[in-house]
Amino acid sequence: MTEREKGRDFTELKEWCLAIPKIELHAHLNGCIRDSTLLELAEVLGERGEIVFDDVKHVINKYGRTLTECFQLFDLFHILATDHETISRITKEAVEDFAAENVVYLELRTTPKNNETKGMTKRSYLKAVINGLRSVESVNVSFINPNGRTESFYDPLQKGGLTVLEKKRIYVRLLLSIDRRETTAAAMETVSLALEMRELGVVGIDLSGNPIVGEWNSFFPALKYAKEMGLPITLHCGEIEICLTSNLRTERLSSIDLHHFGKLFKAKHPLVLCTDDTGLFSTSLSNEYYLAATTFGLDKESILQLSTNAIHYVFADNELKKTLREIFQAYDKRLVDDFSL
Numbered sequence: 001m002t003e004r005e006k007g008r009d010f011t012e013l014k015e016w017c018l019a020i021p022k023i024e025l026h027a028h029l030n031g032c033i034r035d036s037t038l039l040e041l042a043e044v045l046g047e048r049g050e051i052v053f054d055d056v057k058h059v060i061n062k063y064g065r066t067l068t069e070c071f072q073l074f075d076l077f078h079i080l081a082t083d084h085e086t087i088s089r090i091t092k093e094a095v096e097d098f099a100a101e102n103v104v105y106l107e108l109r110t111t112p113k114n115n116e117t118k119g120m121t122k123r124s125y126l127k128a129v130i131n132g133l134r135s136v137e138s139v140n141v142s143f144i145n146p147n148g149r150t151e152s153f154y155d156p157l158q159k160g161g162l163t164v165l166e167k168k169r170i171y172v173r174l175l176l177s178i179d180r181r182e183t184t185a186a187a188m189e190t191v192s193l194a195l196e197m198r199e200l201g202v203v204g205i206d207l208s209g210n211p212i213v214g215e216w217n218s219f220f221p222a223l224k225y226a227k228e229m230g231l232p233i234t235l236h237c238g239e240i241e242i243c244l245t246s247n248l249r250t251e252r253l254s255s256i257d258l259h260h261f262g263k264l265f266k267a268k269h270p271l272v273l274c275t276d277d278t279g280l281f282s283t284s285l286s287n288e289y290y291l292a293a294t295t296f297g298l299d300k301e302s303i304l305q306l307s308t309n310a311i312h313y314v315f316a317d318n319e320l321k322k323t324l325r326e327i328f329q330a331y332d333k334r335l336v337d338d339f340s341l
């Protein structure tokens with residue numbers, strides 16, 4: 001095979017990774033802000049004299065960061081995205097971006113925040129996130145309505161334009177994150193909120209934040225409480241979610257082929273490919289599949305199997321898991337039909 005043919009193959013593989021249905025289980029809302037949105041927000045704050053735009057621009061556009069720099073950047077993101085309107089906007093854009101690359105189920109995690117100067121409480125932060133989900137029009141978002149039933153927020157009759165059938169559909173559920181810096185009381189508040197908002201699609205609790213800060217004793221009571229109340233927990237510690245680009249950038253792996261994905265995949269260890277922070281690491285879920293396929297020599301069947309297997313690990317109910325299985329089966333059938341033509 002010539003270099004040119006190889007190049008063509010890779011392009012086809014990249015497009016194929018984009019086309020297949022995928023499940024995203026590990027994405028932090030504020031890590032998924034589009035660069036263009038960050039720059040726009042920074043410009044506005046710069047004009048108001050609240051930040052120095054040029055300094056921020058330089059930081060946002062920097063490629064490759066250490067773990068410490070990543071967490072400094074999160075602090076900056078949290079300054080840029082603090083009001084309710086912006087939280088709704090970044091939620092809407094993150095969902096649109098995932099749906100655009102054929103993510104059919106998204107578990108979006110975010111840390112509810114109090115911000116007195118903006119009149120924000122953890123509850124109102126979450127409401128802003130939910131309003132963001134409601135405001136998506138370009139794709140068909142299925143969330144959970146206050147009666148506890150899965151429903152689409154998009155009503156084609158009211159809004160006009162594309163019909164539901166013509167649009168991509170994405171199921172979205174939320175995980176509420178406890179930041180390792182938080183006090184026990186703040187962590188408890190997040191768990192209580194998650195329990196209260198279960199019928200609105202909150203399916204679990206996450207523990208995240210800078211791994212070198214915080215004390216286990218401060219967040220343990222909240223995690224224990226969540227567990228006792230039957231709320232699933234996902235920890236940033238030995239998780240089954242693998243975020244190749246994130247690990248490469250932050251763990252100082254000298255090269256991606258040294259990543260433990262290779263060994264785990266060979267051993268059929270349960271794992272799911274995820275992005276972590278699409279904005280921060282300039283990646284996408286399709287790109288992560290493509291990266292795994294090209295680095296570890298996975299064929300298409302294995303890639304599709306990997307994306308289908310993620311269904312086992314979603315926190316959503318069995319009914320939704322069944323729907324996801326049907327989506328993947330329909331895709332499989334289409335592949336077989338195409339092949340037999």
Ligand SMILES: CNc1ncnc2c1ncn2[C@@H]1O[C@H](COP(=O)(O)O)[C@@H](O)[C@H]1O
Pocket residue numbers: 028029030031070074075109110111112177179208209210211236246250276277
């Ligand atoms: C690089 N790998 C990571 N390790 C640990 N925590 C991470 C993370 N990436 C993101 N976060 C957590 O998610 C927050 C941003 O989204 P939200 O404000 O919650 O929407 C970060 O402040 C951090 O607490």
Ligand SMILES: [Zn+2]
Pocket residue numbers: 026028208236276
């Ligand atoms: Zn993470």
